[in-house]
Amino acid sequence: MTTLSAPPTAPEADGRDHTALLASLREAIGAAHVVTEAQDMAARLVEDRGLRQGTALALLRPGSTEEVATCLRLCKAAKMPVTPQGGNTGLAGGGVPDGGIILTTDRLNRIRQVDPTNATITVEAGCILANIQAAADAVDALFPLSLASEGSCQIGGNLSTNAGGTAVLRYGNARDLVLGIEAVLPDGRVLNDLNGLRKNNTGFDLKNLFIGAEGTLGIITTAVLKLFPKPSARATALVACTGPDPALALYARMRSQTADTLSTFEYVERLGLEMVIDHTPGCSDPMSEAHPAYCLIELTGNGAQADLDTRLEGALEVAFEADQIVDAVIGASEAQKDALWALRENLSEAQKHEGASIKHDVSVPVSRVADFIKVATQACMDHMPGLRPCPFGHFGDGNLHFNLTRPVDMADADFLAEYGAFNRIVHDIVHEMGGSFSAEHGIGTFKRAELRRYKDPVALELMAQIKATLDPDDLMNPGKVL
Incomplete structure (x- = not known):
């Protein structure tokens, strides 16, 4: 694969002896959690799609916020760059190190508190997204962030990239799901803003400096996340249309007729559907004829299932009459609904085979x-x-x-x-x-040139000033975003 950025710098290129730093780190978090063998770090040095290969002196696995803070203090004193890394599922190169040290949040994986009455869940940065969803489900609640990589991505990385996913239409991006955070600054100070308040007018909303910053301003170690009522019913359909114009008209209709029950409206063209059918075992075309484009639509709610089915069927009937759709398949069982979802969820993986x-x-x-x-x-x-x-x-x-x-x-x-x-x-x-x-997906290294080309110059200047204030030595994920 070709690389999309300059070759990484080897950690030894600065000519310094890092023996003392590594010894201090081993003392701080335990020798077993300071990994230096190349074969043990190999998987952490490659971008998810293989588009970029990095290098690193060591991989650190701190087990608490205090240990993260100690690691960053030691690295700052030694002027050692640090690349924060979660599940390494990013798609913009933001987690690939250019030398220096990788600090992974793998061991920060506790769900600290679930508060159903306040509708919040407090989780550490290394928690796998699917595990957070399961913890919410256990108290009959919903944490709506949902991504294709949810079985391996970590919430710290999700927040650092302001992840989106398939539920943004109803619940918003990752940023919209956070009430408070705890973060370690580049100098080792800990920002404690772990509150579960919906209203908190006490100055600047500092959490939003770190959400979407891709680890360039510090490391999010814990977050208080919003929970929502768990839907008790869903109605799911795959509809066919002749292209993006009728699909957009259909979206406007669904938005108007189904209001806040509309949680998903995904668009896929025929080539994408064919890729999934051809390369994903168990996936098949639910329609008898091929069509130019498809929309996956789902309504969710807490009313009776028949009500959602009726609303969906009614909207689609009117769409047929308006020539906005040419065919439709409505999932009659949970298995059929899951099968329709599989046609969308497996698209990214299926495309690799082409x-x-x-x-x-x-x-x-x-x-x-x-x-x-x-x-x-x-x-x-x-x-x-x-x-x-x-x-x-x-x-x-x-x-x-x-x-x-x-x-x-x-x-x-x-x-x-x-x-x-x-x-x-x-x-x-x-x-x-x-x-x-x-x-x-964020900026990482792949889109830095695009940021300079398209971002407002004043916004870029302010971003650079914030970075210089919090990380004057440019040690936190250097070379990323800015």
Whole structure:
């Protein structure tokens, strides 16, 4: 695979002897939790898709906030860069170290408190997202953040990238699900802002400095998260339409007719569905004919199941009459609903079997989603005949994964060499439409140049000033974001 950034710097390149630092770290958190053998760190040095390879002097596994603070104090004194890392499932290169030390939150994995009455759950940064969902479920509540990687991603990484997922339409991004945090600053001081308050007007909302900062300002170690009533019923449908314009009209109709029960509206074009059917065991086409595009729609609520089914069926009947959809399959059982979801959830993995892809995580105003798909698809195909565009994603919140699969007869390396050209085509269109080139995956190293190209200059200046204030030595995840 080609790399998308400059080669990493080896930890020994500064010519310093790190023996004393490593000895101090071993004393602080235990020798077993200071890993220096190359083979034991190998999996931590590679970006999830293999697009970037890093290097590191050591991997630290602190087991408490106090140990994280001690590690950062020692590293600051030694001027040793630190790359925070959770489940290493990021898609922008933000967790790949350029030398220095990796600090993983693996051992910070306790669920400290579940408070059903206050509708909060307090969790440490290393908690696996699926485990948090299960803990909420155990008290008949819902933690709605849901991602394809939820079985391995950690909540600290989710917050550091302000993760999105399939439930943003109803519940918001990761940022919207946080009430308070505990974070360790680059100098080892601990910010204790662990509150479960819905109203707290006491100055600057400091938690939002760290949410979405990708570990460049410090390390989130604990968070107080919102819980919601657990839906007791859901109605799920896969509908077929002729393209993005009727899909957008259908979304507007569903939003109007189903109100706050609409929790999912996902868009997939035919190529994406075919990839899942071809490469995912157990997945099959639920419709008798192929169609240009599909929408996965789900309503959830706490009323009777029949009420949700009736609302969904009623909205789809009107959509048929308005020529917004041409076919529909409604899940009649939980198994059938799960099968419809599998057609969306397995798309990212299935796409890997079709060769190299150039991926874009973009957002535009919902009213421009259909225009973007049409304009960007045509522009990219004009640039490369035979290209296989595969747009899909969270139609209801304007976030699309505009992925481009290589032409069938083209080598992966030759296709990936066009990454920069396609970025310029796609991101310029996004910018012209008032959108963002990074909707939910973050900046990392892959998109630093895009940030400089598209971000407001004053915003960039303020970001740099905040970074310089909290991390004047540029030791926290250096080279990422800014």
